[in-house]
Amino acid sequence: MISAGEDGRKYEIKLLVLAGLYLAAGAFAGYLWKGGDARSILVGASVPTLGFLLVSVLWQALKFRSDPFLLPVVAMLSYTGLIFLHRLNPFYAVRQFIWLIIGLFSLFLTTRLFTNYRRLSEYKYIYALMGALALITPIFLGVEQGGARSWLDFGYFHLQPSEFVKILVVLFLASFMSENKMVLAQDTEFFRGFNLPGPRAWGPLLGMWGISLLLLVFQRDLGAALIYFGTFLAMVYVATARMLYISMGVGLFMAGGALSYFLFDHVKLRVNIWLLNPYGFIELGDKTYNQAYQVIQSLFAIGAGGITGTGLGGGSPLFIPAVHTDFIFSAITEEMGLLGGIGIVLLYVFFIFRGLKLAIKARDDFSKLLAAGLTALMGLQAFTIIAGVTKLLPLTGVTLPFVSYGGSSLVANFIILGMLMKISHETRIHE
């Protein structure tokens, strides 16, 4: 059993070296296929490996004792992102490379600065306010990208506040729930013997529902709405184990979803595309075909991959619009096959496993809720987008964590990783 202690870092370093070989192999295959400037590919392949190793070595020096498996999993995901972005469009790979370095820096900073994080639970209403502000700003000042009005334009780059707000949301919920756990789990008499939770419990539930709908309506950000609400429900379940909340929450979300199907054309369109029969694409008229173009191209890519894939550079994933962000999973499945796609899914499953495990081991409710919430957030986001591009669920545009192109998303995810690592460290130094 590999457990706590500085031994763990040695495993981490070994695994990171293996992940580095994966990146090197990917870069070499990409170079053989596409050519390009050998020196910049060498830099692109070695600097991320060295960066991850540096973080691990620094942790070892600082006697940081967190979970040793999360970082290698994230390295594999990030490397896959780099390899495929280089294959799809080197321009994005270069930018992603820079964001990855910034991400690693934020990871290290988080693990250094996120000390005494339990005291953070005292400022929960400040997060709520900050989060709300950050979410509302793009509605007035934002620019639209990919149908969602959730971006702020900073000239050199676009920032998506909702990527960072999700962290604030989990922080707020963890604070609120660890404080009000008893209240949430208790029933107050509601009406002549009907036992239902009181308004203190109802308040945040309705609040979260409201925020999700706000996102949906004003920013047209279907994916974020789904993930926020799903994370909220997961945390409520962890805090109270009450199926009543969950079923009410699911019911509310369904109602909101059904309502927006009838009210908003973009939601209706997504659902109608989802309902198309893949065996019937041949018979589709031009109009429907063009509306469903992106999803159909994504399915074509996955179908073209078969079990083994076409090999890096052998497929035609560029037929999919926006393949480098939301649809990168389809590109991976086309060229690395069903096996490669399942590999990516397993990396997320392993991430969730380690994340929940460290939540179980954490010593106080706030840490448990925070770790479980952040892990659920990550898992839901991965599930939502993979299910979307494969048409298991209606498509909602979110990034594939650590893999898709996108700076805000990458940095935010590294901060989440840092918080999980810190919680794990706090647990382990007391073992």
Place this chain on the structure above:
Amino acid sequence: MNDNIRKLGYIFLAIFTVLVLYLGYLSVVVGPTLATDPHNRRLAAAEEAITRGTIYDRRNVVLAEDKLVGGTRIRVYPRGRETAHLLGFVSQKYGRTGLESAFDSYLLAMDDAGRVRAFFSRLLGKKRYGYNVSLTIDSGLQGLALSMLGGRSGAVVAIDPKTGAVLAMVSSPTFDPGTIEEVVRSENVTKNGKTQEIKITRYDILKTQADSAPLLNRAARGLYPPGSTFKVITGAGVLEAGGQNAEPTVECKGSITVDGFVLKDTSVHGKVGLNEAVAVSCNSYFGELGLYLGEEGLKRSARSFGFELIDYGGKTGGAVNYPVVGAEIPYNPGTLPANRISATEVASTAIGQGRTLVSPLQMALVAAGIANGGVVMKPLVMDKVMDRSGSVNKKMSPVALHKAVSPETALALSTAMEEGVRRGTASQAVIPGIRVAGKTGSAQNPHGQTHAWFIGFAPADNPVIAVAVVVENAGGGGYVATPVAREIIREYLSK
């Protein structure tokens, strides 16, 4: 709280398991359909990088191959017009049709082994070749069938009843698939004050000929009233319902009257049994049988041969969402109205009038089912898929599609159809020394003369070929359609 976190973990495990299973389903089960969808731009991309496989008939006669002409690779069809509808064509401009489209995954080597080979060929800079496909088609029969139709509109389908292997499938009028992109003439069109030259290709002309519809594969997708060939289905229903002992006899007075409507006969046949009734194609007999079976029984019998019930929406043909049976060659099943029909329509449906519509392939399957002891085999056209070295990747495996009738019923119908050839309406099908079974039809329609039908098979004691022939607006089945079938049977059995 730890328990709750654990349960949350199980929930995640469950949804990701569903995701992985679905991904496998998408990739392995739906994948081949997606890969050959004509919308898929990868097909054109793959075409650039590969020499498309050759298509052969059952005797290794080349039906379609890639050839280099003046440095460019083109697809040539040596049998041109004879196999046009069956093979279809591949065109950047006009899409992909027929078997060329259905077999894209073989012809472009799009399976997993092909993908691995493609990867190494790309690394080594080697040329790539698609798999070759051998069909069950007999190109000799194709040519004979087209010449026997002699320019008349219609279709011929021949099937091996034991395996469902399609031996011939011809539709007329036809076209030359090798020349569809040829520019015939150019026209100057003035629009908004600007004059533009528009090139008219052969395909553009073929497409505008709505009346003769030369691009339509009549054999699989043509919709015709079945005429008297439907009587074998009515007979099958009665034999199945009552058993062979209860074989009915009817006194034919030259017509029957149902609710005031009169169904006429060609003559007064007197007291007739099944054999006699099939032989002379007695309307009174089968009209009475239809009434005896009732609407339910009649529909049940038709469905057992693969017919489907659809809502005609008040129209007799061209209903919206007409059903298609998914097969290597997608075809229209026979159809009957789904809603309740009057007694008059029951009687007229029983003799092949009414609103029933059939494709020639469907009627060939009816004949083949009777020939094969009551079991209708799925129509298949791919015999084997081979790579360039000749090793076989995939072989046809026959599939039973419908258990239509019992072997006893099939035998009784076969005997009756043999009578029809020996001394009845199908006597033009007689071939000395061979026991041929057949049923003719002359289907009334609003477009003029009757459509001439023949369905049958031979030899009756050990059938190896079942045939359906339809010739549009050409007159009686006995003298127009039957000789076409006879020559095809004779040619096939002489080999």
